[in-house]
Amino acid sequence: MVAESSIALEARGLRVVRSRRVVLQAVDLQCAYGETLAILGPNGAGKSTLLRALAGVLPCEGSLRIAGRDAAELSLSERALELGYVAQNSALRAALSVEEVVAQGRFAQRRRLFGRVAGDGGTRAVHAERASQAIDAALKRTDLVELRRRSYLELSFGEQRRVMLARTLASGARILCLDEPTAALDVGHALDLFALLGELAAEGYALVVVLHALDDALRFADRALLLNRGRTVVSGACSDVLARSTLNDVYHVELEERAGVRFHRMAQSTHVGDA
Amino acid sequence: MLARVYCVLGLLGVSTAAASLLIGSGDLADSRLAPVFLELRALRFGAAFAAGAALAVGGVVVQGLFRNPLADPSILGTTAGANLGGRVVLLAYESVGAGTWAAWLAPELLLPVGCVLGAVAALAILLAVQRAGDDTIVLLLTGFLLSSLFASLGGLVISLAQERFELARAMLTFALGDVTGVGGQRLVLVLPMLLVGLLAVAGWARSLDLLLSGEEEAASLGLDLGTARFACILWTAVLTAVAVALAGSIGFVGLIVPHALRRFVGAAHPRLIPVCALAGGTFVVVCDVIARVLPAQTEVPLGVVTGLIGAPVFLTMLLRTRREVAHGF
Numbered sequence: 001m002v003a004e005s006s007i008a009l010e011a012r013g014l015r016v017v018r019s020r021r022v023v024l025q026a027v028d029l030q031c032a033y034g035e036t037l038a039i040l041g042p043n044g045a046g047k048s049t050l051l052r053a054l055a056g057v058l059p060c061e062g063s064l065r066i067a068g069r070d071a072a073e074l075s076l077s078e079r080a081l082e083l084g085y086v087a088q089n090s091a092l093r094a095a096l097s098v099e100e101v102v103a104q105g106r107f108a109q110r111r112r113l114f115g116r117v118a119g120d121g122g123t124r125a126v127h128a129e130r131a132s133q134a135i136d137a138a139l140k141r142t143d144l145v146e147l148r149r150r151s152y153l154e155l156s157f158g159e160q161r162r163v164m165l166a167r168t169l170a171s172g173a174r175i176l177c178l179d180e181p182t183a184a185l186d187v188g189h190a191l192d193l194f195a196l197l198g199e200l201a202a203e204g205y206a207l208v209v210v211l212h213a214l215d216d217a218l219r220f221a222d223r224a225l226l227l228n229r230g231r232t233v234v235s236g237a238c239s240d241v242l243a244r245s246t247l248n249d250v251y252h253v254e255l256e257e258r259a260g261v262r263f264h265r266m267a268q269s270t271h272v273g274d275a
Numbered sequence: 276m277l278a279r280v281y282c283v284l285g286l287l288g289v290s291t292a293a294a295s296l297l298i299g300s301g302d303l304a305d306s307r308l309a310p311v312f313l314e315l316r317a318l319r320f321g322a323a324f325a326a327g328a329a330l331a332v333g334g335v336v337v338q339g340l341f342r343n344p345l346a347d348p349s350i351l352g353t354t355a356g357a358n359l360g361g362r363v364v365l366l367a368y369e370s371v372g373a374g375t376w377a378a379w380l381a382p383e384l385l386l387p388v389g390c391v392l393g394a395v396a397a398l399a400i401l402l403a404v405q406r407a408g409d410d411t412i413v414l415l416l417t418g419f420l421l422s423s424l425f426a427s428l429g430g431l432v433i434s435l436a437q438e439r440f441e442l443a444r445a446m447l448t449f450a451l452g453d454v455t456g457v458g459g460q461r462l463v464l465v466l467p468m469l470l471v472g473l474l475a476v477a478g479w480a481r482s483l484d485l486l487l488s489g490e491e492e493a494a495s496l497g498l499d500l501g502t503a504r505f506a507c508i509l510w511t512a513v514l515t516a517v518a519v520a521l522a523g524s525i526g527f528v529g530l531i532v533p534h535a536l537r538r539f540v541g542a543a544h545p546r547l548i549p550v551c552a553l554a555g556g557t558f559v560v561v562c563d564v565i566a567r568v569l570p571a572q573t574e575v576p577l578g579v580v581t582g583l584i585g586a587p588v589f590l591t592m593l594l595r596t597r598r599e600v601a602h603g604f
Binding site for chain 1: 342366481482484487489490491492494495496497499537538541542543568569
């Protein structure tokens with residue numbers, strides 16, 4: 001099994017009740033640093049609910065440990081320092097520049113006038129320097145350097161998704177919860193995004209990713225958790241989870257074994273800042 | 276762009292200040308009376324500017340809090356609450372206080388206190404309701420409800436005051452919005468409140484930026500929603516009380532000024548708040564100058580002028596940016 005210290009996220013008996021309806025129950029999951037965990041399931045299975053509970057924006061019962069600490073003991077700021085969340089569709093519709101949106105990721109690390117300083121100390125100058133480095137790095141990773149002064153509203157949908165990912169990367173959190181990061185992205189951009197996620201995992205980020213397309217999970221995730229009607233159907237290695245029998249039960253589909261069409265980015269492809 | 280906006284606002288501010296001092300019914304050529312006129316007009320300028328700054332920034336805060344560019348302090352019922360508090364204090368002072376122990380207290384000093392109490396009362400009710408149902412729509416509807424409740428109670432207070440002609444007149448002036456009667460005492464008492472309110476709001480600017488992405492995303496980035504909501508509401512109340520104590524109920528300032536400025540400085544609150552304070556102050560001073568030069572038997576109340584300018588401008592903005600409004604900022 002994975003060593004205790006490398007476990008990023010561990011949930012036992014997670015249960016979410018919304019307006020007196022149990023929408024998620026008895027969900028166990030574990031994700032180590034450097035690992036990609038795919039959350040799968042049909043529409044309405046509770047995938048997004050699970051992610052929002054992990055991110056702390058929905059109240060949940062059960063035991064949840066984030067970076068080795070009990071989630072109940074963490075303030076929202078402390079939680080944000082460890083775990084970043086990217087919603088499927090951001091509600092942001094404001095004339096902020098790309099840089100300003102990405103800088104929001106540093107909110108949990110800000111110095112406060114009164115009270116405790118989240119994160120470690122340091123002078124104001126050190127803080128500002130560290131923040132601008134993190135923002136630059138996040139912009140670079142997501143190919144947004146040229147767009148940094150542009151208004152968020154003027155960007156294409158795919159670019160806006162990248163901005164949201166950059167905002168979370170700038171926070172310095174090592175656990176990322178991403179809700180269908182490739183939804184509504186064309187095949188090229190989706191592949192770029194998976195390539196980036198692969199790099200992040202290789203650097204030791206723990207990734208919990210809600211995915212819709214099962215073949216994406218097979219190719220990019222280490223392990224998977226299959227949900228149906230708010231309960232875990234099966235969890236484990238991707239190939240086991242996506243076995244023929246479980247898919248039959250959950251999705252009511254037949255898996256057809258054939259050499260399907262596969263896409264991959266061409267080596268010479270350039271697409272920086274495209275619309 | 277930001278530097279240009281500040282330049283334009285600075286020029287506008289200085290020229291409206293000059294206009295505010297030079298324009299009026301009194302003749303400055305009379306060397307005996309000129310200092311008196313100038314002092315009165317300076318006080319009036321200060322009151323109008325302070326009220327405008329407070330209202331514009333209050334508007335920015337509630338718009339950020341409710342993620343609705345059409346929100347305004349009056350939506351919380353805070354304006355109405357502050358106004359009712361002011362009227363109740365005036366009535367109590369005239370009918371109970373005058374001639375007794377309270378006689379040494381000037382109504383100048385009591386009015387802002389009444390406004391703060393009224394605004395705080397409005398917010399206490401709002402917070403109690405919010406605790407029962409933690410929902411923005413409930414909050415907004417409660418605000419509307421409080422507004423009309425306080426307006427009705429205010430009408431009741433005016434009819435109680437009818438027995439004294441002067442008092443009823445003073446209240447009506449107060450209700451319509453006016454900066455003519457502001458004395459130095461009231462201004463000195465209220466200005467610290469304004470400064471504290473503006474600084475506090477500036478301190479919450481980044482939190483307001485986070486709220487632009489919605490409450491869930493803001494929470495996931497580390498914002499404590501409860502505290503942020505409470506602080507925004509509290510400081511909006513203080514700013515609204517400042518404006519009401521100085522100028523009565525003047526509408527549209529908190530709606531128009533931020534809406535007009537967002538297209539020039541963007542939606543980021545650290546930039547928007549100081550610019551709105553300057554522009555809001557200037558806007559109300561301009562309205563006050565217009566109030567003096569409009570042909571009328573007596574001076575037109577300030578609230579009437581802001582309403583006359585504000586309503587059509589706001590309607591135009593609404594129609595032009597219907598799409599943006601429907602989808603956020």
